Amino acid sequence: MLLSFILRRMLWAVPFLFAASLVTFALITLPPGDYITTYAQTLSQSGDAVDQGRLDALRERYALDKPFLVQYFAWIGGILQGDFGISFEWQQPVSTLIWDRLGLSFALEFSTLFFSWAIALPIGIYSAVRKYSVGDYAASVIGFLGLAIPNFLFALVLMYIAVVHFGKNVSGLFSPEYVGAPWSWAKFGDLLQHLWIPVIILGTSVTAGLIRIMRANLLDELHKPYVVTARAKGMSEWSLILKYPVRLALNPFVSTIGWAFPQLISGAVITAFVLSLPTAGPLMLQALLAQDMYLAGAFILLLCCFSIVGMMVSDILLALVDPRIRFR
Numbered sequence: 001m002l003l004s005f006i007l008r009r010m011l012w013a014v015p016f017l018f019a020a021s022l023v024t025f026a027l028i029t030l031p032p033g034d035y036i037t038t039y040a041q042t043l044s045q046s047g048d049a050v051d052q053g054r055l056d057a058l059r060e061r062y063a064l065d066k067p068f069l070v071q072y073f074a075w076i077g078g079i080l081q082g083d084f085g086i087s088f089e090w091q092q093p094v095s096t097l098i099w100d101r102l103g104l105s106f107a108l109e110f111s112t113l114f115f116s117w118a119i120a121l122p123i124g125i126y127s128a129v130r131k132y133s134v135g136d137y138a139a140s141v142i143g144f145l146g147l148a149i150p151n152f153l154f155a156l157v158l159m160y161i162a163v164v165h166f167g168k169n170v171s172g173l174f175s176p177e178y179v180g181a182p183w184s185w186a187k188f189g190d191l192l193q194h195l196w197i198p199v200i201i202l203g204t205s206v207t208a209g210l211i212r213i214m215r216a217n218l219l220d221e222l223h224k225p226y227v228v229t230a231r232a233k234g235m236s237e238w239s240l241i242l243k244y245p246v247r248l249a250l251n252p253f254v255s256t257i258g259w260a261f262p263q264l265i266s267g268a269v270i271t272a273f274v275l276s277l278p279t280a281g282p283l284m285l286q287a288l289l290a291q292d293m294y295l296a297g298a299f300i301l302l303l304c305c306f307s308i309v310g311m312m313v314s315d316i317l318l319a320l321v322d323p324r325i326r327f328r
Contacts, residue, residue, distance in 0.1 A: 020304040085294030101280040116206040124214025146208025221245035261310030
């Protein structure tokens with residue numbers, strides 16, 4: 001049944017991806033003008049001479065003077081062959097720009113997710129089991145503060161403390177000597193030394209929200225008849241809580257995987273700008289602002305793909321964790 005469910009979801013993904021790619025290409029070409037127009041405006045604002053012949057040559061080179069469908073099929077045909085096109089602004093293959101950023105985004109996002117789960121799960125369970133205790137009130141206060149403070153503001157405060165009181169720059173994911181250097185164990189160790197700062201900043205609000213959700217869901221389960229029956233049969237308290245109510249209250253945690261995949265690209269753009277993180281979010285925003293159609297289109301299409309994969313993984317794990325959910 002699991003295999004048939006996955007196959008059905010994959011088959012449904014094909015027409016959805018086709019429709020999503022069509023809408024994506026329509027969106028990136030919808031604004032008036034194109035990259036060449038934006039490039040000409042930039043030249044004129046900086047006082048440089050605008051060579052109309054060169055602009056026409058660029059427009060012809062990138063097929064920007066062709067009808068919409070011709071441009072679309074040329075774009076999607078290249079993607080099916082692994083060619084995402086050339087970034088107008090960076091003058092590099094889009095695939096090179098994307099995969100370099102996605103690797104770091106992947107490491108940051110899943111480290112943040114693991115950090116959030118590792119803290120929110122035990123605190124949420126404790127808050128529900130020890131309702132209205134001092135620890136519950138303390139967790140509630142910390143949770144509300146985590147939800148109220150914006151990530152970028154928290155990042156600015158940490159950067160100020162690090163620079164003023166410790167004389168260290170905590171921005172970026174690498175030390176200056178490792179930026180642009182080939183991967184090695186030394187560079188990997190340097191990444192780990194810098195990774196914990198954005199993980200804490202990005203994970204604070206996520207952890208605060210998951211604590212409140214876990215507490216609320218577990219409180220709903222703790223007083224249901226099956227818990228009372230298991231307790232009456234003499235089952236130990238913590239074995240009972242962890243085996244039954246916690247398992248059913250885990251649904252929101254597992255559901256977060258569905259949006260964790262697209263967050264690899266779009267998540268925490270403002271915080272990434274503040275911390276100078278070389279992740280995918282800032283590059284996608286820059287591509288959208290510059291109307292770099294091939295780069296922006298590749299990012300948006302990957303968002304759709306990651307959303308489909310993330311929701312499929314989430315649905316499978318939900319059915320495995322919660323016996324009330326079935327694939328049929």
